[in-house]
Amino acid sequence: NGNLFISPLIKSIAQQQHISYEELARIPGTGKDGRLRKSDLMQYIEEGRPY
Amino acid sequence: MSKYDVIVLGSGPGGYVTAIRASQLGLKTAVVEKESLGGVCLNWGCIPTKALLKSAQVFEYLKHAEDYGLKVENADKDFTAVVKRSRGVAEGMSKGVQFLMKKNKIDVIEGYGKIKPGKKVDVDGKEYSADHIIIATGARSRELPSLPQDGETVIGYRKAMTLEKQPKKMIVVGSGAIGVEFASFYNSMGTEVTIVEYMPNVVPVEDEDVSKQFERSMKKAGITVMTNSSVEKVEKTENGVKATVKTKKGEEVLEADIVLSAVGIKTNIENIGLEDVGIVVDSDKIIVNDWYQTNIPGYYAIGDVTKGPALAHVASAEGITCVEKIAGMHVEAIDYSNIPGCTYATPEIASVGMTEKQAKEAGYELKVGKFPFSASGKASAAGTKDGFVKVIFDAKYGEWLGCHMIGAGVTDMIAEAVLGRKLETTGHEVLKTIHPHPTMSEAVMEAVADAYGEVIHL
């Protein structure tokens, strides 16, 4: 997931949850062209940050 | 027997849009329609009502011409001409769909369609087959047992937009979008209108602040509003009707020329072959998955006939999603939490996302902001100071949970919030998006600023 677009909301969540850019890049995105969505990130956090 | 890739049953904004998209994607497509092309929306819904409401808006300008430094004498409406204009607009749109069908090489099969097992559709005895059959038969006005429609004294929306004579007194039962749009229209035309709403608030799906403001505006415009009330009984009298209304304070009897029943819709699922094919329904809606597939492979359903909000833009989006999936495209499922709803009364209402109450109930801690048009320069210049924009953010991450607008032109302003939410904005970006001055849209930016304690013009 190299070509990562981070929406403002993702950025806000990541900052507060102390999730780095590198970590974000490992999360599979379900949006168009693999775009990371809030739901992907929230699910990832709920699952205990597996990646 | 003609064979298609896709047959769509019904040509409403669900059906005809689906057919066009299917054809664009290279699928051989037919659409079956028993009445006029365009469905409820173009012929008996969205479009003709907006034409009526435009006449009402212009009539309001005539009545208030002096406020703008203008002079008129004997401003009046010609009710028949107003209705005729609306019918003309609807006919024009329906012809437009006809043109689009031809242009996209879609076969229009006129007649009553019924699905059959083996992916077949019967239209008045003739059989057609297709790999994919999409049911888009829509809905009609719902009848309450206590309020049977006789089409004369108790009417549904079709009759309400084609009355030959303007009623002097009208009772509108139900204050959803359709009910209040008609109430607004007839009130502008000079009919004495009473709204009877079962719930504690008018436009009950909207945010409470919006409901309250809307009720105030309606009352100011001269409409009588009865909430927490229900029509128990309607009796014909010599000149009209006598309606018995149960209110919190007891029973009241109202007299009127006509009662408009606007209490929701009933899907068109009878007698279209669902049982033959074995398609599962749940309390009058066809059950589908994210891609609008029914339980029987090859059969799909979209629009009013399925769950989800009964709105034209939803029907269209569902149809597009359905055929893009059929065509093998990578598609995202529709996000039903991000669908705007609009009411085109005076004032207009537009909203998307959660109401404040819903957001609280969902457990969010909130940042709520509100900006009244009375503080807007553009609203002052235009003389449209009623209403406000209200925004709701999650205090923790800044997510834009909901946006609620009431006022002039807000139905064209809500798209900003829908796109912003789609793009997962936080309040910050909206606040730092430079909105043009002087516009009503500045109120969005200011409402966000208010939520963050940075509002300028309050």
Next chain:
Amino acid sequence: MSKYDVIVLGSGPGGYVTAIRASQLGLKTAVVEKESLGGVCLNWGCIPTKALLKSAQVFEYLKHAEDYGLKVENADKDFTAVVKRSRGVAEGMSKGVQFLMKKNKIDVIEGYGKIKPGKKVDVDGKEYSADHIIIATGARSRELPSLPQDGETVIGYRKAMTLEKQPKKMIVVGSGAIGVEFASFYNSMGTEVTIVEYMPNVVPVEDEDVSKQFERSMKKAGITVMTNSSVEKVEKTENGVKATVKTKKGEEVLEADIVLSAVGIKTNIENIGLEDVGIVVDSDKIIVNDWYQTNIPGYYAIGDVTKGPALAHVASAEGITCVEKIAGMHVEAIDYSNIPGCTYATPEIASVGMTEKQAKEAGYELKVGKFPFSASGKASAAGTKDGFVKVIFDAKYGEWLGCHMIGAGVTDMIAEAVLGRKLETTGHEVLKTIHPHPTMSEAVMEAVADAYGEVIHL
């Protein structure tokens, strides 16, 4: 001598908004103003012109009442009342600023201000000092040497919005936003209007398609449009003026009651102490950096007096950015490529980002889409089918390079594009954002669909 954290020179939409934000951030703030609070925008610009244009819009409805099934007799304007209404709106807004100043505990210093070295401001002989001095003295109507304004036969915008008698014939020189807004207003009122524009296209900063459509609409409305033309000479006659216009085909002599010069603005930088302090200007604009700091520490400049588009919302945004930086906040610099511009004539124009020509010249490969309101259901219902939405995308990455709108209500619709661009959307997300039906805003979605070869209603 009073000492402040911030003194703002000038109370236009730059100055007063800056002062409010400064005060919100805990800074002790004063604003110096020699005339009415609110600057050009509230008193002589954005607001009063929009009030005039609203009267014009309503007057158009009166004239076309029959199209909506309505009847009027003797529809007429009362020119004096129209102007009076506009002045009333402006006064109301100026009072509003007064209220905001008080509410935010901002000192209003009345009088002519001049900056002095040592971070001081002199107001009619009294001295004030501050840690930060922000110059927001704005601009005035520019005078061409060939077109000196005598305030009677050759006038600027101030006079144009306060004429006591409506001219029968008027020449408007310059077809930027201000020029065409007045042309549109006076034409609606019944004045015979000729526009003289030096460039090949009217509203020359807009996309060419928009210019063309706008010219067509103006001509249809009865305005005479002369492009590639310039006024060489104006002579007073007994009843008005005789203007010599140079066109591509030679000279033409026009007669009129009055000439409105709307050829841009001239900044108010004279005699405010810039030279004393040593602040650098470049061709009449004060030079500033991203944070609106001049070359002299402690002195800032924002709004019309600096480079960048001379627009109220830009002035406000610059001021907010300037004081947030002063207050030590983390601020992003304003993105000048994402500022919407609006023209409130009939039809309205709104745009943001690059024109098609600019985008091509910048070397992009483009995907361009266009959706005319003639194909919009809402526009049909409302009787506002003139105009279109045009969108420009980078074919490679999908970036939304520009959005250009012309038609009814588009000034309230452009915010969607500004926010979308701010959030770095591609066409895909806009296309998949469900726009409410039936609205004018659907045209944005459809224009994007057109760019991607997926348009439904064309």
